[in-house]
Amino acid sequence: MNLKFLDYFSPIFRWWWLLIVCALVAGGVGYALVNPLPPVYQSGITLLVGNALDTPNPSSLEVEIPRRLTDAYAAMALREPVRDGVKKALGLDELPKYTAYTIPGSTMVRIEVTDTNPRRAQAVATELGRQLMAQSPGGTTRDSETQAFLEEQLHKIADAISETEQDIAAKQEEMATAEGASAILSLQADLDALNNKLATLQENYARLLASSQSNAINTLRVVEEATLPTRPIGPNKVLDVAAATLGGLILATLGAYGIEYLDDRLKTETHIQHLVHYSLTGYIPTIYTQENPVTYLRKRPRSPAADAFRSIRNALGYLADAPYRTLLVSSAAAGEGKSTVAAGLAISLAQAGYRVILVDADLRAPSLHTMLGLPQKPGLSDVLQGKIPLAESIIMLENLGIDLLTSGDIPDQSTELLASRAMQTTMAQLGQSYDVVVLDGPPFAVPDAVVLARRVEGMLWVIRVGYSRRTAVKYMQEQIEQTLVNVLGVVINCGRGPRAHYYQVYGYHGYYQDGNGRERRKPAFRRLVENLRRTK
Structure with missing residues (x-):
C-alpha cells in the first residue's frame, strides 16, 4: 500500500531537479523585478454625505437619500472636473493612482491615494476632498x-x-x-x-x-482628514519573491506530471505489475559501471546483480533436475536488456552445475558477440542454411563455464529460417548435448519472436524500468495471449525489488571485493553519485 501511495509522487521524485531549478529561476526573476521598485505609500480622506449623524432622531429619508448619493459622489471623484481641479490647485501634470468608494452600510465616501511620495499622497487626498465638496450644492x-x-x-x-x-x-x-x-x-x-x-x-x-445648510440632505463634509503616511503599503518584496518561487514550483510540478502523463514509459515496478498479467520472477538491479555486464558478473560473483540471477534461477525451479530444457529470453522492444539477462541466467545456470549453451537467436540485431568480444560468424544462421556443421560453429567459453552459438551472418528471411525444419533439428541436437539451451531471442515487435516462442518450453519476459513503453508491452501481451506462449515469468531489469532494500539495510551496496577477496569501501563521491542515480 505504501509503494502504491508513493507512486503518485514518483513524478516529483523523478523530476526533483526540474522543480528546484524552476523554483529558483522564478524566485530570481521575481526578485529582479521587485527589488528596483520604490516603496509605495497611501493616504486617505473620508467625507460624510448629509447631516443624519448630527440628528438625534433622523428620519428614514435623511438616511436613505444620502446613502444613495454616496455612489454618485464616489463616481464624481473619478471624473475630469475633480481631477482637473486637483491638478490646477497642486500644479501637477499627472495625478497618482487613487480610488474612491463608498463605505458599505454608511453614508460616507472614502478616497485613497497611493504614491511613492508620502507628502504628495497626503496633499492629493486632501485636495480631492476639497474639489469634491466644491461640486456639492453648498461647496462654492x-x-x-x-x-x-x-x-x-x-x-x-x-x-x-x-x-x-x-x-x-x-x-x-x-x-x-x-x-x-x-x-x-x-x-x-x-x-x-x-x-x-x-x-x-x-x-x-x-x-x-x-x-x-444646517438642515440640508445633499451636503458633504470631512469627517477624517488625510494624514501623512509613515509606513509603506508595498511592495512586500519577501512575499512577492516567495509567491514567485511558489508559482514556479507549482508550474514545474504540473509540468512534471504533464511529462509523466505524455511519457508512456513504465517507470516503476508497480506500473509493471498493474499492466502485466504474469508473475514476477525476479529483479535485476542497475549496474552503474561502463564495464561489460558479463565481465562484471564474472569478476563479482557475490555482487547484488549476480545474486539476482541466482534468485531468478531458483524461482524457475533449477534446484536439481532442469525443469525446462529450452528457454527463450525476449522483450517487447530492443534495448530492454534481454541479452544481458540471457547471458547472466546462462552463467548462473552453469555455476549451478548445468551444461548450458547460450544461443543468439536474434537474427535481425544480434548483440551477444559484441558483448562477449567474439566474431559474429559463423553462427546459427550459417548452420540453418547448411553452410557449416553445428559442432564447428559452437564456441566454448571456459572462463564463463558456458558454450556460445552466435547469430552468424544476418539473413534476408530470418522468420522463415527460424521456422524451418533445420531450426527444429538444430534445437533437438542442442537439447541432446546440453542440459539447458538459453535463446537470446528478438523482441516481440518482429514475428521472429513468436516463431521461437513455439519452439521452446518456456519464455522469460524482460521489462526494463523507465525504458519499456506501455504500448509495446500491451502489444506483446496481446501477442502472447493469441499465440498461447508459455510465459514462465517477468524479469524486471534495472528494478529495485525487496532484495535491493535488503542490500541497502545491510550495507552491501557500500562494498565490493577486490582481486584478493578483501572488501574495500567505495569512495564517498562515487557512493553519492550512485545514490543520486538511484533516485532518478
Whole structure:
C-alpha cells in the first residue's frame, strides 16, 4: 500500500531537479523585478454625505437619500472636473493612482491615494476632498454667502414670530375683559390679523430653514482628514519573491506530471505489475559501471546483480533436475536488456552445475558477440542454411563455464529460417548435448519472436524500468495471449525489488571485493553519485 501511495509522487521524485531549478529561476526573476521598485505609500480622506449623524432622531429619508448619493459622489471623484481641479490647485501634470468608494452600510465616501511620495499622497487626498465638496450644492463661495444671509433672515423671522405670539397673547387677555360688542369685534379683527401674520412668518421660516445648510440632505463634509503616511503599503518584496518561487514550483510540478502523463514509459515496478498479467520472477538491479555486464558478473560473483540471477534461477525451479530444457529470453522492444539477462541466467545456470549453451537467436540485431568480444560468424544462421556443421560453429567459453552459438551472418528471411525444419533439428541436437539451451531471442515487435516462442518450453519476459513503453508491452501481451506462449515469468531489469532494500539495510551496496577477496569501501563521491542515480 505504501509503494502504491508513493507512486503518485514518483513524478516529483523523478523530476526533483526540474522543480528546484524552476523554483529558483522564478524566485530570481521575481526578485529582479521587485527589488528596483520604490516603496509605495497611501493616504486617505473620508467625507460624510448629509447631516443624519448630527440628528438625534433622523428620519428614514435623511438616511436613505444620502446613502444613495454616496455612489454618485464616489463616481464624481473619478471624473475630469475633480481631477482637473486637483491638478490646477497642486500644479501637477499627472495625478497618482487613487480610488474612491463608498463605505458599505454608511453614508460616507472614502478616497485613497497611493504614491511613492508620502507628502504628495497626503496633499492629493486632501485636495480631492476639497474639489469634491466644491461640486456639492453648498461647496462654492457664492453659496456660502447665501447661507450666511439665510441664517441672518432666520434669526430675524424667529424674533418676529416671538413678538407676534406675545401680541396675540396680549389681545386675548384684552378680549377677556372687553365690554361691548364693538370693542370685542375690534379686538377679534386685530387677533385675526396677528394670527395671519404669525402663519405667514412661520411659513417663511420653514421655507428658509429647508434651504439652509444646517438642515440640508445633499451636503458633504470631512469627517477624517488625510494624514501623512509613515509606513509603506508595498511592495512586500519577501512575499512577492516567495509567491514567485511558489508559482514556479507549482508550474514545474504540473509540468512534471504533464511529462509523466505524455511519457508512456513504465517507470516503476508497480506500473509493471498493474499492466502485466504474469508473475514476477525476479529483479535485476542497475549496474552503474561502463564495464561489460558479463565481465562484471564474472569478476563479482557475490555482487547484488549476480545474486539476482541466482534468485531468478531458483524461482524457475533449477534446484536439481532442469525443469525446462529450452528457454527463450525476449522483450517487447530492443534495448530492454534481454541479452544481458540471457547471458547472466546462462552463467548462473552453469555455476549451478548445468551444461548450458547460450544461443543468439536474434537474427535481425544480434548483440551477444559484441558483448562477449567474439566474431559474429559463423553462427546459427550459417548452420540453418547448411553452410557449416553445428559442432564447428559452437564456441566454448571456459572462463564463463558456458558454450556460445552466435547469430552468424544476418539473413534476408530470418522468420522463415527460424521456422524451418533445420531450426527444429538444430534445437533437438542442442537439447541432446546440453542440459539447458538459453535463446537470446528478438523482441516481440518482429514475428521472429513468436516463431521461437513455439519452439521452446518456456519464455522469460524482460521489462526494463523507465525504458519499456506501455504500448509495446500491451502489444506483446496481446501477442502472447493469441499465440498461447508459455510465459514462465517477468524479469524486471534495472528494478529495485525487496532484495535491493535488503542490500541497502545491510550495507552491501557500500562494498565490493577486490582481486584478493578483501572488501574495500567505495569512495564517498562515487557512493553519492550512485545514490543520486538511484533516485532518478
